[in-house]
Amino acid sequence: MSAARDLVVVGGGLHGCATALFAARGGLSVTLVERGALCREASGVNAGTLTMQMTRVALIPYALRAHAMWASARDWLGHDVGVVVCDGLSLAFTEREEELLAFRAGKRREAGAPIELIGAAAAQTVEPGLGEGVRLAGHCKVDGYANAYLTGLAFRRALVEAGVELREHAEAIGIEREAGGYVVKTRAAPARGRRLVIAGGVWIEPMLAWLGVALPIKVLVNQLAVTERQRPVMRTVIGIASGLLSLKQYPHGTTVIGGGWQGVGDRARGGLALRPERLIGNIRLACHAIPALKQARLARAWAGLEAETADALPAVGPIPGHPDAYVCGSVHSGYTSGLYIARLLADRILGREPELPLFPIDRLLAQPQRAA
Amino acid sequence: MTARFDAIVIGAGPAGAEAAIAAARHGRRVAVLDEQPAAGGQVWRAPVGGFAGKGDADHRAGDDLRERLAASPATTQFGRRVWSVVGPGLGRDTGFRVDALGPDGNESLEAPALVVATGAHERVTPFPGWTLPGVIGLAAATVLLKSHGAAPGARVVVAGCGPLLAVVAAGLVAAGVEIAAIVDRAARRDWAMRLPALLGRPSLALRGAMLAGRARLAGAPFFAAHGVRRAEGEEAVRRVVIGPVDAQGAPIAGQERAFDCDALVVGHGLTTACEVTRLMRAEHRYDRLRGGWMPVVDQAFRTTVEGLYAVGDGAGVRGQIMASLAGRRAGLAIAAGQGADVAQECARIDRALVRAAPFSDAMASLMAQRPAEVAAIAAGTVVCRCEDVTRGEIDAAITDGARDIDQLKHFTRCGMGPCQGRSCSDAAEELMAAALNVSRETVGRWTGRPPLRPVALGEMIGAFDYADIPIPTPAPL
Ligand SMILES: Cc1cc2nc3c(=O)[nH]c(=O)nc-3n(C[C@H](O)[C@H](O)[C@H](O)COP(=O)(O)OP(=O)(O)OC[C@H]3O[C@@H](n4cnc5c(N)ncnc54)[C@H](O)[C@@H]3O)c2cc1C
Numbered sequence: 099m100s101a102a103r104d105l106v107v108v109g110g111g112l113h114g115c116a117t118a119l120f121a122a123r124g125g126l127s128v129t130l131v132e133r134g135a136l137c138r139e140a141s142g143v144n145a146g147t148l149t150m151q152m153t154r155v156a157l158i159p160y161a162l163r164a165h166a167m168w169a170s171a172r173d174w175l176g177h178d179v180g181v182v183v184c185d186g187l188s189l190a191f192t193e194r195e196e197e198l199l200a201f202r203a204g205k206r207r208e209a210g211a212p213i214e215l216i217g218a219a220a221a222q223t224v225e226p227g228l229g230e231g232v233r234l235a236g237h238c239k240v241d242g243y244a245n246a247y248l249t250g251l252a253f254r255r256a257l258v259e260a261g262v263e264l265r266e267h268a269e270a271i272g273i274e275r276e277a278g279g280y281v282v283k284t285r286a287a288p289a290r291g292r293r294l295v296i297a298g299g300v301w302i303e304p305m306l307a308w309l310g311v312a313l314p315i316k317v318l319v320n321q322l323a324v325t326e327r328q329r330p331v332m333r334t335v336i337g338i339a340s341g342l343l344s345l346k347q348y349p350h351g352t353t354v355i356g357g358g359w360q361g362v363g364d365r366a367r368g369g370l371a372l373r374p375e376r377l378i379g380n381i382r383l384a385c386h387a388i389p390a391l392k393q394a395r396l397a398r399a400w401a402g403l404e405a406e407t408a409d410a411l412p413a414v415g416p417i418p419g420h421p422d423a424y425v426c427g428s429v430h431s432g433y434t435s436g437l438y439i440a441r442l443l444a445d446r447i448l449g450r451e452p453e454l455p456l457f458p459i460d461r462l463l464a465q466p467q468r469a470a
Numbered sequence: 471m472t473a474r475f476d477a478i479v480i481g482a483g484p485a486g487a488e489a490a491i492a493a494a495r496h497g498r499r500v501a502v503l504d505e506q507p508a509a510g511g512q513v514w515r516a517p518v519g520g521f522a523g524k525g526d527a528d529h530r531a532g533d534d535l536r537e538r539l540a541a542s543p544a545t546t547q548f549g550r551r552v553w554s555v556v557g558p559g560l561g562r563d564t565g566f567r568v569d570a571l572g573p574d575g576n577e578s579l580e581a582p583a584l585v586v587a588t589g590a591h592e593r594v595t596p597f598p599g600w601t602l603p604g605v606i607g608l609a610a611a612t613v614l615l616k617s618h619g620a621a622p623g624a625r626v627v628v629a630g631c632g633p634l635l636a637v638v639a640a641g642l643v644a645a646g647v648e649i650a651a652i653v654d655r656a657a658r659r660d661w662a663m664r665l666p667a668l669l670g671r672p673s674l675a676l677r678g679a680m681l682a683g684r685a686r687l688a689g690a691p692f693f694a695a696h697g698v699r700r701a702e703g704e705e706a707v708r709r710v711v712i713g714p715v716d717a718q719g720a721p722i723a724g725q726e727r728a729f730d731c732d733a734l735v736v737g738h739g740l741t742t743a744c745e746v747t748r749l750m751r752a753e754h755r756y757d758r759l760r761g762g763w764m765p766v767v768d769q770a771f772r773t774t775v776e777g778l779y780a781v782g783d784g785a786g787v788r789g790q791i792m793a794s795l796a797g798r799r800a801g802l803a804i805a806a807g808q809g810a811d812v813a814q815e816c817a818r819i820d821r822a823l824v825r826a827a828p829f830s831d832a833m834a835s836l837m838a839q840r841p842a843e844v845a846a847i848a849a850g851t852v853v854c855r856c857e858d859v860t861r862g863e864i865d866a867a868i869t870d871g872a873r874d875i876d877q878l879k880h881f882t883r884c885g886m887g888p889c890q891g892r893s894c895s896d897a898a899e900e901l902m903a904a905a906l907n908v909s910r911e912t913v914g915r916w917t918g919r920p921p922l923r924p925v926a927l928g929e930m931i932g933a934f935d936y937a938d939i940p941i942p943t944p945a946p947l
């Protein structure tokens with residue numbers, strides 16, 4: 099029988115890796131159980147945008163702190179995730195988008211995001227690559243991006259250095275309570291922990307079901323595309339008022355185009371296919387914003403799965419009815435904010451008071467049936 | 471605007487063209503797409519740009535195919551780069567949607583049946599200097615000779631393995647090019663061992679012998695059981711060093727020889743171009759003999775995906791004869807599925823396929839990837855030429871914990887460039903399988919994704935009004 103560790107984390111995306119890392123650095127013995135390799139689902143295939151202008155208002159205080167963590171990742175993580183801090187612009191091309199932008203930027207500003215509304219000429223100065231037709235822009239100096247595919251490698255090294263026991267290519271097939279903790283079953287040896295964190299991305303729904311907890315999680319299938327290398331054509335992160343564009347050129351010359359256009363996929367089969375008409379729509383938007391992109395060639399397009407709760411706010415906190423068990427995930431724009439939110443959860447597990455409140459899931463669970 | 475057909479064929483080489491002709495002959499409405507300006511595929515590439523062609527047997531066979539296709543009721547669409555395919559279970563209940571870029575921008579076609587006949591990619595097992603200008607593939611050289619009547623250089627080293635070696639050498643001799651050396655991975659006994667299979671097809675065996683004879687007539691030095699050690703040069707290749715190899719293609723001690731040249735034509739066989747069937751998530755299997763990964767097909771070349779057929783080199787490298795037969799067989803299966811009586815003709819084709827197999831396998835075995843040759847790649851040699859990833863960096867990623875091919879890509883960018891792994895995946899997967907001592911199936915393949923070919927964003931999107939972009943509803947605030 100394997101000895102129980104202080105903590106078992108199930109799911110090695112950003113939420114699982116970050117929770118495991120901070121818990122281990124806080125002195126706990128930790129095992130991380132991951133079905134595949136670390137950060138190869140949402141956390142390795144996402145657009146890597148670290149922006150306030152697509153973040154939900156309620157998450158802005160978290161996202162600002164997370165942004166600072168990403169910007170200094172080389173120092174505290176010790177490994178490179180290719181983070182670039184730069185200006186961000188959210189654009190409005192129509193009257194309706196103008197209204198939407200003014201309203202949304204105002205709300206985000208109230209929540210603490212340093213977004214200024216600027217006109218077309220000023221926007222052009224911030225981003226000389228812009229095309230015509232911009233009516234208004236939200237300008238935020240706290241923006242930037244990471245190179246998401248490096249997340250797994252960077253965290254892997256950091257986790258190994260922190261003494262976390264990594265169980266990659268070990269699918270959890272059930273979780274049970276036992277005296278003094280939890281046992282996570284795999285097809286090989288089970289993993290035991292006095293505490294448990296479920297951080298399975300879109301798969302937290304079936305994982306929580308193992309404990310008899312019914313938390314519905316909607317599966318978003320986000321399409322993304324990347325171009326071949328090209329001369330520098332832009333220097334900021336570009337979005338639009340509705341949030342359906344995210345665009346930036348990496349230092350090596352490729353440009354990643356996203357914005358949450360929906361493709362084909364599901365929990366069982368992952369991000370399966372792209373809808374060509376939507377890919378074309380997304381790319382039209384990108385080329386409308388930065389016309390020089392028309393000269394670039396499309397190298398690859400793909401789709402990944404993102405989790406969403408009924409109120410589109412995170413599921414991060416204790417699992418009701420299960421002492422010392424926690425869930426961590428479903429954070430909107432979770433690559434940005436998830437890093438900080440996972441650290442808050444690690445603080446809570448380590449017995450420290452989190453700096454900002456968690457997002458307990460009680461609000462999302464069906465009320466137990468009362469006898470009439 | 472979406473055009474609808476009974477069947478769509480991607481690729482108008484021998485396999486695709488025969489499939490289209492056969493299905494159209496029985497009244498099916500067929501569209502066949504190819505990015506080339508004419509049918510013929512790689513083996514029978516049509517001459518372009520004023521070059522009249524060589525009038526040889528290949529040229530005549532190609533003309534015959536082009537004439538029969540032109541006479542058939544099939545709709546042909548040339549100059550079309552297919553970049554996206556979606557099919558059953560991938561956002562559709564049944565049937566396929568194919569998107570291609572052509573002279574008028576993006577076009578969409580739909581049909582309940584799709585025949586994939588996309589042919590093969592060239593394999594070059596990396597060696598120092600293989601990315602220098604002036605180094606080109608054997609298969610690429612055949613295309614240069616066939617469609618442009620052009621030679622890659624004035625003094626050329628021809629190296630690698632398989633029948634294309636003789637084809638290129640003979641073609642260069644005929645073009646009046648000086649051949650510095652012919653370097654064959656196979657020993658003379660490797661050819662001798664295959665003689666019975668080759669003799670099973672006397673006309674082809676004779677042709678092979680004639681090709682080899684013509685090269686020898688020109689007095690070119692011929693080195694059996696040798697391989698390229700390295701290509702040297704500052705701006706472009708200027709010198710090629712060769713040395714002896716063992717039966718597995720691995721370098722062994724022995725005399726090295728250097729040849730001055732201005733081009734090196736080198737190829738180590740072909741790999742299947744099975745991007746479409748992978749994109750469709752059809753079941754694939756690994757078959758080293760026939761070019762690596764290929765879709766699982768039944769006798770009528772149906773894959774595991776409803777309505778999806780795979781024929782020709784893209785479904786296993788078996789050469790032109792088997793490609794033509796497979797194409798016809800699939801075309802007839804599509805016709806039969808819609809009522810035509812084709813049983814006798816199918817039976818004849820099935821027998822012909824059986825007869826053609828020994829020769830095909832003998833050729834394929836000369837061209838198959840040799841693990842020992844891959845194992846011998848030096849640490850400093852670039853494996854992924856798009857992203858400049860060396861063997862040493864691949865080994866380092868494995869030491870860092872990479873356990874499958876996708877993880878290798880994330881750790882190193884190997885396979886992330888413009889060719890999307892078409893050129894490096896066979897070597898990268900083999901290196902990984904050997905280092906971890908696991909099967910190629912365990913190492914896996916890079917996930918198939920669009921575009922099937924790199925396409926310019928400007929061409930994809932065409933002209934549009936901002937108001938017409940179907941922007942989805944905004945996410946919640
Ligand atoms: C295409 C795309 C683009 C995005 N772009 C951005 C962006 O630009 N900016 C931004 O801030 N956010 C973005 N997001 C959102 C962000 O990527 C996610 O919010 C975040 O990565 C989620 O992390 P996670 O750890 O919760 O989930 P995941 O990364 O999905 O991790 C869950 C892990 O659990 C593992 N697992 C599942 N089942 C089991 C099992 N049975 N046993 C063991 N392990 C299991 C999985 O293999 C996976 O590794 C994007 C998302 C997608 C899909």
Ligand SMILES: Cc1cc2nc3c(=O)[nH]c(=O)nc-3n(C[C@H](O)[C@H](O)[C@H](O)COP(=O)(O)OP(=O)(O)OC[C@H]3O[C@@H](n4cnc5c(N)ncnc54)[C@H](O)[C@@H]3O)c2cc1C
Binds near residue numbers: 484553588590790
């Ligand atoms: C470069 C090359 C040269 C060769 N030369 C010879 C030779 O000289 N002699 C010989 O015996 N064998 C040669 N071979 C092998 C020979 O091609 C095959 O044995 C045989 O032609 C296979 O026929 P096929 O119809 O399967 O494929 P091919 O003849 O390769 O035809 C495939 C067709 O599909 C088209 N295609 C592929 N993808 C797309 C796409 N996304 N969009 C649009 N069109 C697409 C291609 O343009 C091509 O015309 C060569 C192979 C290659 C790769």
